[in-house]
Amino acid sequence: MNLILLTKDDLISTDQVCLTGRRHHHVRSVLKAGAGDSVACGMVNGNMGYGRIQDMDSQKLVMQVTMNQPPPTSIPLILVLALPRPKMLRRIIQNVTALGVKQIFLVNSWRVEKSFWQSPFLDDDNLVQYQRLGLEQAKDTVMPDISKKRFFSRFVKNELPAVSSGTRCITAHPKTEQICPAGVNQPVTLAVGPEGGWIDLEVKTLEDIGFDTCAMGQRILTVETAVTSLISRLFV
Amino acid sequence: MNLILLTKDDLISTDQVCLTGRRHHHVRSVLKAGAGDSVACGMVNGNMGYGRIQDMDSQKLVMQVTMNQPPPTSIPLILVLALPRPKMLRRIIQNVTALGVKQIFLVNSWRVEKSFWQSPFLDDDNLVQYQRLGLEQAKDTVMPDISKKRFFSRFVKNELPAVSSGTRCITAHPKTEQICPAGVNQPVTLAVGPEGGWIDLEVKTLEDIGFDTCAMGQRILTVETAVTSLISRLFV
CATH class of the missing domain: 3.40.1280.10 (SPOUT methyltransferase, trefoil knot domain)
Known part of the structure; x- marks a missing residue:
């Protein structure tokens, strides 16, 4: 997982997401990231950028996301x-x-x-x-x-x-x-x-x-x- | 399996092989070939060609092999x-x-x-x-x-x-x-x-x-x- 893929359902405010399950587990246990760290994110069918972890416990994480880069070019x-x-x-x-x-x-x-x-x-x-x-x-x-x-x-x-x-x-x-x-x-x-x-x-x-x-x-x-x-x- | 890969150990005469196990199973159950049929063969590190099935039962098969084509070109x-x-x-x-x-x-x-x-x-x-x-x-x-x-x-x-x-x-x-x-x-x-x-x-x-x-x-x-x-x- 080189990008945490987000959907609109993950949003809890205009620029905050709350993640549980597989993505939470990846950030916590594979990336071993914590509060204050940034991870690569992207919105399904939208832009890419990063999420800055604000809060994380064993059940969920909350990140503030900034997404202003377009996804890579598709092949025709x-x-x-x-x-x-x-x-x-x-x-x-x-x-x-x-x-x-x-x-x-x-x-x-x-x-x-x-x-x-x-x-x-x-x-x-x-x-x-x-x-x-x-x-x-x-x-x-x-x-x-x-x-x-x-x-x-x-x-x-x-x-x-x-x-x-x-x-x-x-x-x-x-x-x-x-x-x-x-x-x-x-x-x-x-x-x-x-x-x-x-x-x-x-x-x-x-x-x-x-x-x-x-x-x-x-x-x-x-x-x-x-x-x-x-x-x-x-x-x- | 698009080629039955043979080794010198399979030879029972200069141009006959006896196969059991996985390759026998493939010829019998996947290719559904029988006595008289030909299947694509190749000798490890040698030529390719075909084997003509002479005898087959539920345990083994015997083929007469003719191998006179070189293998495909390797990539450098x-x-x-x-x-x-x-x-x-x-x-x-x-x-x-x-x-x-x-x-x-x-x-x-x-x-x-x-x-x-x-x-x-x-x-x-x-x-x-x-x-x-x-x-x-x-x-x-x-x-x-x-x-x-x-x-x-x-x-x-x-x-x-x-x-x-x-x-x-x-x-x-x-x-x-x-x-x-x-x-x-x-x-x-x-x-x-x-x-x-x-x-x-x-x-x-x-x-x-x-x-x-x-x-x-x-x-x-x-x-x-x-x-x-x-x-x-x-x-x-």
Whole structure:
């Protein structure tokens, strides 16, 4: 936690917050900060700055906050991601949030097991929690927007053309010779398949609306590593 | 497991292997292959190719192997990594192996907890296992070389100058303005610190032998994400 992420609910006056639970524990036991110390803070979807601890006991802390710095720049990427295995989902959402992605579509794919869509990991409350962990790690405040799309074909044909309009559209697909471009200086919509990849029909459906297929080279990476690697490569 | 990784111990004749345990289970229960089917194989530190299943029961399988393709190209990176938290170590070794890194030094740092060096995760048998998982994922056969260096200063001053000779030397350090270069077309030695980063004295010790400090931008990434991101950026 490199930033204490605050919400409006934490405010007890215009510039004071009262924190309990995980954030209180972090300030007290990990940062070992006390009254008079300052810690890095940010308001969800707002500015960043610092909080000066006024009072702290074993249950709660009160800080006066000064927030006048904008959050870091987002990366201009729309991520279309085949719903990952639940235990991977948490880390992937956390990582792409930390990397600065602000728009994510979790979509179905032939190789996504149906049961993944019933996982409690996918509940909105949990998704918000993974995003918070990513923002706290990266020192950012802007929550990504996450949409769930249960019907691949309907989403790609009816919604994705408008969503991806004006961006460079790329399907990550290991079974192609073309290598993913580096340092593209423009907004990108990137479609990353599940373990085992998109099936040919899905690649074709994306191709039909203007997505180019690109690979990462000879090596096959896990979805988690591939996503980080592709983002880092596209926006060097 | 995108490749069944074989060792000389698996050979029962010049071109036949007998497998039990994890690899047998994978072929039988995940790939659902049977007699007559072919699966992708590779010999540790040797060629890749395929194995044609001759016989399989619930205990073991026998395959005839044909291996005449070289493994994928390695990336020309020497990774100097502050020993990560044990539960992170597994994933990081697995990931950097999958990304094609072939030389890794696990080193001490001020912010590495002493107890990490006693972790069973660091046993040679376990490290080999993490590397095998990375090779099986990426479809590669060449095991990285991993060295453990308990004394940072002694290693950096006495050994690292020779090790990193002829390479571009980079210290990953969030607290610098200079952004990590992209697509360097040359061998690199990359020093990545622990959670919280190298301390100033360590940065200075590396600087004294020719390491430039570079950051990834405004965001703070976990060691795992930072390593994948830096490697993908350096070798686009």
